[in-house]
Amino acid sequence: MCGRYSLGVRMVFVRRRMQEQGMPVDEAPEDDEIRETYNFAPGYYGAVYRADTPDHGHDEQSQNGEGESTTEAHQDNTTTTTTTEKTKYKIQKMRWGLIPFWTKRQPDYGSMMRTINCRADSLAENKGMWTSMKRKKRCVVICQGFYEWLKKGPGGKERVPHYTRRKDEGLMYLAGLWDCVQYEGSDEKLYTYAIITTDSNPYLKFLHDRMPVILDPGSDQMRKWLDPHRTTWTKELQSILKPYTGELECYPVSKEVGKVGNDSPDFLVPVNSKENKSNIANFFANASAKKGMTATKEVGGEEVKSESRETVDGEWTEDNAPKPIPQDDELSSKDLKRKLSTGEGPRHESSPPATKRQKSxxxxxxxxxxxxxxxxxxxxxxxxxxxxxxxxxxxxxxxxxxxxxxxxxxxxxxxxxxxxx
Structure with missing residues (x-):
């Protein structure tokens, strides 16, 4: 679940938008450091929002002590404000596919794929590989929306990609975990992340039984999730990892998104929409009328005016397909081929005269x-x-x-x- 998402906007826009939503950004990567694509796949370097804390944190005792005092402080609004002002937050470049800090050598691609997601229910108990990360390395993954494939037909052989985004077309923030690893014999640090998934809400049940944990920008849940002083895993933190209750929009998109490496703003457009370039009804439309239709407006960006795109079922039918050119019913296919080769057969109105055809x-x-x-x-x-x-x-x-x-x-x-x- 959640093996592909969209991030087709620049970091300068993301930073400005997050600050407008009340989320401080003290540091952010340059535009060319983050992969800007409408088809973001595991292994790519994405944008992760987190508190600016040390890579490995403090020892376990200091973490627990700090966590307890901070929990009491959170009951006091004045103390909470003071603590938040001391904390810096940043957008950081990280690779999708979490690799734990204790890893000695670089894992293969298959191993990395197993950690692109983390099940919320696996965090309920204080054991397993996610224990240290859930206490001190919580983050938010920035995207526009995510893809999921609906299985159809006998045995589910047909897979139809669907795109899910916020109803307001704003940036989407997914709860995640991060870590930093340094392989043996290497001086470089590698930052990686995983997206946390939970049960699907009623709106997305038809598509899949799981969905990523979505947090609203500037919400109390997001503030608690990103608070670096909460280093003890509590039921309150666990309760944040629940199905999203806000408004979402989900619709089928082009099957071209299924191939890693394909990239197009049309992947964010409903497959049966008039604005989709793959719709044959628009093949002969004026190209200038469609010029400038990019997915930037899908995020509510300032570059292009936002425009509502509703999914309309049954917009395309086979009745709209081009009709074949009628043939002479009196001639069999064999006779027609013979007569055309000798210049005796019937000609379509658009065909050149027989003399011109013979000259060529x-x-x-x-x-x-x-x-x-x-x-x-x-x-x-x-x-x-x-x-x-x-x-x-x-x-x-x-x-x-x-x-x-x-x-x-x-x-x-x-x-x-x-x-x-």
Missing amino acids: LSPIKDADKEQKHVLPGNRKMRDATRNKTSTSPTKSKSRAKQAAATTANKGSKRITDFFKK
């Missing part, structure tokens, strides 16, 4: 450099200027060779005559 067959030139033509099968045709028939180029060459051989034989003698002398 096989042009050659004779000794007088006059244009002549040969039909298929070496058939002769009349010369309109001299009332003579043209000769096949193959036969002309054969006759020329015979004449040259005859001439050569007249001036030569047999080799036996040479020794008689």
Whole structure:
């Protein structure tokens, strides 16, 4: 679940938008550091929002002590405000597919794929690989929306991609966990992350039984989730990982999104929408009318005006498909092919006249450099200027060779005559 999402906007826009939503951003990567794509896949470097804390945190005792005092402080609004002001938050470049800090060597791709998601129910108990991360390395993954494939047909062989986004078309924030690893013999640090999933809400039950945990920007749940002073896992933190109750919009999109590497703003457009370029009804539409339709407006960006795109079922039917050109019912396919090859068959109104069609067959030139033509099968045709028939180029060459051989034989003698002398 949640193996592909969209992030087709620049970091300068993301930072400005988050600050407008009351989320402080003290540090952010440059635009070219984050993969800007409408088809974000595991292994790509994405944008992660978190508190600016040390990579490995403090020892366990100091964490628990700090967590307890902070929990009491959170009951006092004044103390909470003071603590929040001391904490800095940043957007950081990280790779999708969490690798724990204790890993010695780089894992293969299959191992990384197993940690792109973390089930919320696996965090309920204080055991397993996620224990240290859920206490001190919680984060939010920034995106526009996520993809999920609906299984249809016998045995679920047909998979139809669906795109889910916020109803207000704003940025989507997914609860996640992060970690930092440094392999043996390497001086570089690698930051990675995983997206937490939970049970699907009633709206998305038809699509899949699980969905990512979505947090509203500037909400109390997001503030608690990102608070670095909460280093003890509590039922309150666990309760945040629940199905989303806000308004979402989900619709089928182009199957081209299924291939990693494909990238297009059309992936965010309903597949049966008039704005989708893959809709054959719009194939002959004026290209300028569709110019500038990018997914930036899908996020409510300032670059392009936002526009509502509702999914309409049954908009495309086979009745709108181009009709085949009618053929002459009196002619069989075999007779029609034969007559067309000889220039006798019927022609469509848009076809060129028979004379022009014949001229394009096989042009050659004779000794007088006059244009002549040969039909298929070496058939002769009349010369309109001299009332003579043209000769096949193959036969002309054969006759020329015979004449040259005859001439050569007249001036030569047999080799036996040479020794008689």
